[in-house]
Amino acid sequence: MHRECFHRYVHTKVIKRMEAARVRGPKPTSARKLLLPLSLGVSSLALLQILDVYFDGQRKRTGRADVELHVLFVDLNYGRDNDSKQPLERVRALFPFHTYYVRELLPLSETSSASLTRPGVGEAVLGNAQSATSDTTIHDILSSLPSATSQADMLEKMLLLNIVRAAQEIHCESILWGDTTTRLSEKILAETAKGRGFALPWLVNDGESPYGPRFCFPLRDLLRKEVSAYVRLTQPALGNLVERSPVAQNRVSSRNVTIDGIMQDYFESVEDNYPSIVTNVTRTVGKLEPPSASSRTSSCTTCGLPYDHGQPGLLDWAGNQETRYSNDGAELTPGTCYGCTRTLLQRQQRAEKALINT
Amino acid sequence: MEDVKQKNRSRLCSICNDKKAALKRPKTQEQICRECFYSVFEEEIHNVIVDNKLFKSGERVAIAASGGKDSTVLAYILSELNRRHNYGLDLFLLSVDEGITGYRDDSLETVKRNEIQYGLPLKVVSYKDLYGWTMDEIVKAIGLKNNCTFCGVFRRQALDRGAALMRTDKLATGHNADDMAETVLLNILRGDIARLSRCTLITTGEDGPIPRCKPFKYTYEKEIVMYAYFKKLDYFSTECIYSPNAYRGFAREFIKDLERIRPSAILDIIRSGENLRISTSTKMPDQGTCERCGYISSQKWCKACVLLDGLNRGLPRQGIGRTRGAVLSKDREQIRTDSEMKGSISQSKPCGTLDF
Numbered sequence: 001m002h003r004e005c006f007h008r009y010v011h012t013k014v015i016k017r018m019e020a021a022r023v024r025g026p027k028p029t030s031a032r033k034l035l036l037p038l039s040l041g042v043s044s045l046a047l048l049q050i051l052d053v054y055f056d057g058q059r060k061r062t063g064r065a066d067v068e069l070h071v072l073f074v075d076l077n078y079g080r081d082n083d084s085k086q087p088l089e090r091v092r093a094l095f096p097f098h099t100y101y102v103r104e105l106l107p108l109s110e111t112s113s114a115s116l117t118r119p120g121v122g123e124a125v126l127g128n129a130q131s132a133t134s135d136t137t138i139h140d141i142l143s144s145l146p147s148a149t150s151q152a153d154m155l156e157k158m159l160l161l162n163i164v165r166a167a168q169e170i171h172c173e174s175i176l177w178g179d180t181t182t183r184l185s186e187k188i189l190a191e192t193a194k195g196r197g198f199a200l201p202w203l204v205n206d207g208e209s210p211y212g213p214r215f216c217f218p219l220r221d222l223l224r225k226e227v228s229a230y231v232r233l234t235q236p237a238l239g240n241l242v243e244r245s246p247v248a249q250n251r252v253s254s255r256n257v258t259i260d261g262i263m264q265d266y267f268e269s270v271e272d273n274y275p276s277i278v279t280n281v282t283r284t285v286g287k288l289e290p291p292s293a294s295s296r297t298s299s300c301t302t303c304g305l306p307y308d309h310g311q312p313g314l315l316d317w318a319g320n321q322e323t324r325y326s327n328d329g330a331e332l333t334p335g336t337c338y339g340c341t342r343t344l345l346q347r348q349q350r351a352e353k354a355l356i357n358t
Numbered sequence: 359m360e361d362v363k364q365k366n367r368s369r370l371c372s373i374c375n376d377k378k379a380a381l382k383r384p385k386t387q388e389q390i391c392r393e394c395f396y397s398v399f400e401e402e403i404h405n406v407i408v409d410n411k412l413f414k415s416g417e418r419v420a421i422a423a424s425g426g427k428d429s430t431v432l433a434y435i436l437s438e439l440n441r442r443h444n445y446g447l448d449l450f451l452l453s454v455d456e457g458i459t460g461y462r463d464d465s466l467e468t469v470k471r472n473e474i475q476y477g478l479p480l481k482v483v484s485y486k487d488l489y490g491w492t493m494d495e496i497v498k499a500i501g502l503k504n505n506c507t508f509c510g511v512f513r514r515q516a517l518d519r520g521a522a523l524m525r526t527d528k529l530a531t532g533h534n535a536d537d538m539a540e541t542v543l544l545n546i547l548r549g550d551i552a553r554l555s556r557c558t559l560i561t562t563g564e565d566g567p568i569p570r571c572k573p574f575k576y577t578y579e580k581e582i583v584m585y586a587y588f589k590k591l592d593y594f595s596t597e598c599i600y601s602p603n604a605y606r607g608f609a610r611e612f613i614k615d616l617e618r619i620r621p622s623a624i625l626d627i628i629r630s631g632e633n634l635r636i637s638t639s640t641k642m643p644d645q646g647t648c649e650r651c652g653y654i655s656s657q658k659w660c661k662a663c664v665l666l667d668g669l670n671r672g673l674p675r676q677g678i679g680r681t682r683g684a685v686l687s688k689d690r691e692q693i694r695t696d697s698e699m700k701g702s703i704s705q706s707k708p709c710g711t712l713d714f
Contacts (some may be wrong), residue, residue, distance in 0.1 A: 289637040
């Protein structure tokens with residue numbers, strides 16, 4: 001494909017999704033606020049660049065901006081590494097018309113008390129960010145989980161909650177995720193394998209999310225390899241801004257292999273040879289719907305997803321039958337959904353073992 | 359000294375705390391003794407049967423028996439539990455002879471021995487009698503590439519026909535938790551929304567003539583193998599000669615990789631599958647009956663009749679893929695997907711055992 005045609009192809013795919021995901025109704029009096037979480041990976045950078053061009057064109061055509069784009073960078077090395085914000089500075093220099101935020105990754109919980117939360121993102125605007133410490137750190141939580149899968153799962157959920165919290169604080173109506181169809185397919189199979197099948201429509205489909213702000217996946221019709229090619233070919237060049245994912249860097253030892261890692265490796269090979277399998281997966285989940293309102297009786301205290309508290313939990317479910325672990329049928333990790341219970345149960349069992357050995 | 363005591367204590371069975379642990383239970387990772395393993399394994403299956411009301415007293419139940427580990431353990435366990443808990447079931451073995459020389463003839467010998475060992479009567483139905491073709495003859499006509507399609511489609515019907523002949527109330531199959539988890543993933547990858555909606559049901563076809571149930575829905579394949587091994591059950595472990603690499607298929611390997619990382623992943627996938635809700639706006643195929651044989655079908659003719667018609671007319675590729683006639687662009691895309699799937703996701707179990 002010719003470079004220009006490829007460029008147009010990518011932009012059209014993204015804008016089509018943006019238009020489809022637009023909230024219908026009377027024209028708002030003020031500009032719509034959208035949050036774009038930036039990981040400094042290929043996909044979120046490409047999305048930022050495409051939207052920058054799109055909104056810039058809109059502004060020039062109409063003379064006003066209908067949309068305010070807020071870019072959020074959740075810094076995993078906040079306060080530890082002074083260089084961690086440099087790449088973001090370069091991004092801001094390239095796309096200066098948007099508002100940028102840096103947020104420390106905090107051990108949030110959807111229903112946790114205020115003591116676990118940090119000051120709002122307004123106080124952490126790029127350049128004015130202040131270092132902060134909390135009683136319970138992400139490191140404390142992650143190190144209490146014995147497996148790499150549980151740690152990766154918890155990290156991902158914490159990232160999600162931090163981004164959602166930021167969106168709420170900035171009053172954004174939607175979060176624009178940079179997930180390609182390849183990434184969404186990985187997420188679908190990974191969440192299925194972690195027991196969160198019930199939440200798939202919320203986690204990967206455009207539309208209402210149980211967290212409040214709407215979720216939109218503008219890159220959902222593009223493969224990761226297409227977005228990578230776009231980043232290589234587009235002008236101004238974005239390639240030098242791309243940072244390697246810390247999760248990918250850690251997957252050197254077999255001990256660090258995670259369910260998400262297995263899915264990533266699988267779809268990496270599949271998208272090269274059988275791209276329609278990748279799109280099949282996201283299309284399949286597009287035909288699913290979230291649990292009915294009547295079955296959303298509780299919110300998970302860890303990931304914040306609504307779940308049916310009346311449904312048998314991990315310990316009662318016929319598939320598990322680990323009745324000996326339960327004390328009079330009580331849940332060991334009260335208030336958590338099936339997926340989070342599985343993650344946290346390992347921690348509980350490890351603690352029990354340690355207690356027995358002492 | 360304290361360390362040695364600790365070590366010895368940790369080698370004891372974590373259930374009875376008395377006998378020496380003989381194995382690490384794949385499902386829970388507990389170190390347990392052989393007797394406790396038998397006990398929890400059997401008790402779990404009994405609980406599944408009772409909790410899900412799989413059988414009613416007085417029912418005539420056919421156990422689909424191939425001679426392999428799953429169906430052999432199923433036959434043994436069901437006959438044991440039926441006796442121990444007074445289910446009041448009239449059990450018998452039902453086998454399908456596909457006509458594969460050097461494979462099915464040998465495995466049928468195993469089933470015949472099981473008939474005597476467990477005191478369960480055996481009924482064998484053959485492809486030759488039902489369809490006029492053996493698999494050996496079909497392979498000669500079609501080659502090795504698509505023969506599993508014929509075998510899977512024909513077997514599903516053959517089991518139903520055999521069960522009907524024997525006036526059976528219910529058919530019990532040896533599909534285990536690994537099979538079910540694998541099917542959930544495959545149906546997501548294939549985009550088969552209709553199968554996805556029903557593949558985790560423990561009993562299917564309740565609105566049809568003969569319901570099928572899966573007492574091993576929550577039973578790990580590794581535990582079935584262990585049970586068969588420790589109990590020294592007589593089963594046949596050779597792979598089908600027409601699909602020698604089928605077990606190394608993608609999905610099976612995938613499940614094994616996941617199980618290595620998190621042993622509960624198999625159950626978690628099943629749980630996920632159970633909680634998927636198909637959108638009410640999604641078009642689902644209408645289930646009707648085949649105009650030719652009356653078997654359940656969403657098309658004018660059932661798949662078995664289409665395949666058989668092709669064989670009889672000298673067009674063995676009829677019904678394989680969707681290559682005939684004009685197709686819409688959407689269908690073209692589907693064809694591409696189907697052919698890609700064949701390359702990427704090879705059949706993970708031979709002989710259509712994934713026909714949920």
